[in-house]
Amino acid sequence: MTRTPLADVACSIARATDLFGDAWTALIMRDVLTGVTRFDDLAHDLGISRKVLAARLARLVEEGVLIRERYQERPPREHYRATAKGEELYPVLLALMEWGDRWYAGSAGPPARIRHLGCGRDTTPVSACAHCGEPLTVGNTTQLPGPGGRTGPGTRVLGPLLAAREG
Numbered sequence: 001m002t003r004t005p006l007a008d009v010a011c012s013i014a015r016a017t018d019l020f021g022d023a024w025t026a027l028i029m030r031d032v033l034t035g036v037t038r039f040d041d042l043a044h045d046l047g048i049s050r051k052v053l054a055a056r057l058a059r060l061v062e063e064g065v066l067i068r069e070r071y072q073e074r075p076p077r078e079h080y081r082a083t084a085k086g087e088e089l090y091p092v093l094l095a096l097m098e099w100g101d102r103w104y105a106g107s108a109g110p111p112a113r114i115r116h117l118g119c120g121r122d123t124t125p126v127s128a129c130a131h132c133g134e135p136l137t138v139g140n141t142t143q144l145p146g147p148g149g150r151t152g153p154g155t156r157v158l159g160p161l162l163a164a165r166e167g
Helices: 012-020 025-035 040-048 050-062 090-106 156-167
Strands: 066-072 079-084 114-116 121-124
Touching: 012 025, 025 040, 025 050, 025 079, 025 090, 040 050, 050 066, 050 079, 079 156
Parallel strands: none
Antiparallel strands: 066 079, 114 121
């Protein structure tokens, strides 16, 4: 039996996790978006092997999530910076952080806080309706088929379920 890559599944979650589905990639993006941008600093901070880090960074650059920029000519040194595509992963990381804080922070509390620079207050991310501002939950939303939806690997049961909701 041949495995179908997640990138080929008609599901945006599958396609996104094909790139972003391992913990190292999420932690690399966390670090880069927080200001840890040099290879050696990333390797030291994460305790990740240089080989694994190089592979993850190469994939993120190939996908247009990060770019390599030269910050020093002699000796030549480069660091990584998030592209617009990479910066748009920030809400995903905040959602994971909020969930982890709620369920795994422990008695000492969350390991980091988010401060909104606009108002100067600590905050938590909220996923809300773009039209009315109400927080989105599993209980007050439903998924419907989109124009790119299809039934196939990864959506053999889900595809027909969504299609039935449209009718």
